[in-house]
Amino acid sequence: MSETKMSTASNGSTGAQANDVYQKMHAENLSIYYGKFRAVAEVTVPVREKMITAIIGPSGCGKSTLLRSFNRMNDLVAVARVSGKIMLDGLDIYGTDVDVVEVRRRVGMVFQRPNPFPKSIYDNVAYGVKLNNTRIRKGDLDAIVEDSLQGAALWDEVKDKLKQSGTALSGGQQQRLCIARAIATHPDVLLMDEPCAALDPIATVKVEELMQELKKQFTIVIVTHNMQQAARASDYTMMMMMRSDRAGEMIEFDQTKKIFTNPRDKRTEDYVNGRFG
């Protein structure tokens, strides 16, 4: 694990003053239920602007469930409900008069497995843009598609085959296409649910490098099983564990450097050092 500590130490972007950074989102006393089962219990956590916040923890501790509540994807599950608040720029996204479509436009998402539409590369990226702006001019749309593919570090590989199907790309390219698709609508926050879980090591490195570029523009929350990835790529880390009643709770949140070198909780130390999970 010395490698982990080294790379964390070299991650200089998290200065001591980072705690003062604007809280783009924060969960307040958030619990998530599936029917009577409580999957996530009383989480309070900040998401700081233009920082990468990693959510780590053993399987089944509710990491993805928590992440999916940040853009209300859990609404698609009929029996899911939440209590508590998730604030986005001071507004509770679960508030009564909030438009869920608007929430998802401002909080984009990249999934565990690349899921491009069986449409052309161009149409994949243009999809979300055209939803919000049906009368967009062709030239403007072309520019957004190019910018987004540039932003996802995919442009050079696909600029000559924009009409080809997005599903014909390699797994790593598909995932970057999904990132391009997500940033094309200029969300404020980008949620990434184990975005490298289905990728090979080289594609994983590319996505991690890409995240460092993306955080200049976007606030990122990433769920990961990969300790090295959390240590290398994130500024803040939130550690979750399953309680005895099977509900996931947050046991520690801090700057990534601290979580990986000097955690307060013994369980965090054991987990990041690979003693369980």
Added chain:
Amino acid sequence: MTSIPASVVRSPSARLGRALAHGDVPYRLITVAASIVLILLVVSFGLMLWITSAPTRTQFGLQSLISSDWNPSGEIFGSLPFVVGTLLTSLVGLAIALPFSLSIAIFLVELCPPRLRGPVGTMVELLAAIPSVVYGLWGLFAFIPAVVKPLGDFLLKLLGTPTNFIYLPFLSGPFFGTSIFASGVILAIMVVPSITAITRDVLLAVPAAQREASFALGATHSETISKVILPYGMSGILGAIILGLGRALGETMAVTMTVGNVSELPTSLLNPGYTMSSVIANEWGEARSLLHSSALLEIGLMLFATSLLLNVLARLLVWSVSRKNPDQRG
């Protein structure tokens, strides 16, 4: 180096004995034989129809397809009115069934509360279990007088009268009730279950990841349905439509009872007509001459070939949807 113990190694005859004892060989023989019989059956259908329809094929050739003169007593057999009647009734049926089937399938998969999905789906499928002769009776004595006749009269008055501002000749009279239109409507009810069931299965095969991707980009439910889910299942839905067309083309009893059975080339959908399957059913018993029965068999051959081709095409299309799930690619 570990060698395999001698007790595990068996001589070929011992292996055969074991296969026989466990029923592998008889099992394989029975299943293979049953499959071969089925293939032979399809081949013999085609062959029998081809051979027995030889007299009219040699005497009239393609003439029987483009002539609308069907006169059994005069030994003249032009089957164009039946071909046209079959196509028109099927297309009218499909055009009416399609919006209903798509709506029901989308409702069942996307909007229906899970508790209702089973019962509603079963009700739709039960429509397919009603014998077609019952559809014919119901059509003739209930549906045509109560719905088709008033509707047809309305269309005739509104659009089918030459003196009107808008005049559509294919909706002109005379209209008596039994007609191509009436058969089409009843065919629509009969093919809705099969198109709905297959479309539902196709929509259910659309991966959840596709839905999520669309929702996560800020799409509404209706945008997700029309821009992601339906396009993803499009080839399968096309297959469902073609399968429905195949059913409508071959449907006999209900159509025979409601189409009017007039062997003239129809000029309007409200006219009575005749279909390929109906003429076979109606005239088979009185086909005394070789040429007459040969002409009916030739119509049978055309029906057989068309339905076979349509079914193969439809199944290829449906199959292509379940195969193209991108999650399974590298």
